[in-house]
Amino acid sequence: MPVQLDDTDVAIVKSLMEDGRKSFRAISREIKVSTPTVKARYERLVNMGLIKAIKPEIDLSKVDKKSKDEFDDTLESLKKQKKHFHVYVEGLKVKLKCEFCGGPIHGKPKVLKFAGFERFFCCTQCRVSYKDKHGGRIEMLKEQYKKR
Template structure:
């Protein structure tokens, strides 16, 4: 017997199609239902087979194409548009500084807080970011601790 989807199910699906990495809490706030409801509905949609997988959407423009051996793996990845079952060794991702927007050439300077990571080209950009967004970072840390 077919399962009828209601407005809540459809809203959850639309939200996940926009960004499959959203948390149940973020979805619940977006569609104005409780977090346990979103979790239960999501599990039901998985159990009935409607949601088969959550797969990454890879931005190929961010891939560093300089290495020849990576080039072959990259071509294989492009062929597989929907299936990402390829193990790619040595793949490099081009990073932009989260403060100045410039390229990150060496090992990035990382700022971790709550469930977030921000990447910077230098310690000055990291320090400037912390200074500019310090209040927001602290609020996110407090919210994370409360959960």
């Protein structure tokens, strides 16, 4: 079962779609939640794989003719690769794959949080196995995170 995003998640995604340069503070004022909430939710959306990147929208009318031709070629290439698209976000659900076994996550995912990261699993056994396999790396990341 896909994970249902709540109104706050949807509002953050919509805000970033309007202007990906907005700060967490600007988004928090716009949607009337705290800045740490926006930051945490953004990181969760990135960790879930819903937000892959924040990309610039280029105004080609500002580019000179020679450069514009090169941009047009690049844009056509991106369109063929389906790299640019708009997403309808109302009632958005995200399909998650288990970080350990790669299988689909049905129902509520089992979550492992560490050092500002979140990893999602289909079952507690996969979560435990992931911790066993990557325990050293997880501890190192926790130590680095504490030093910030």
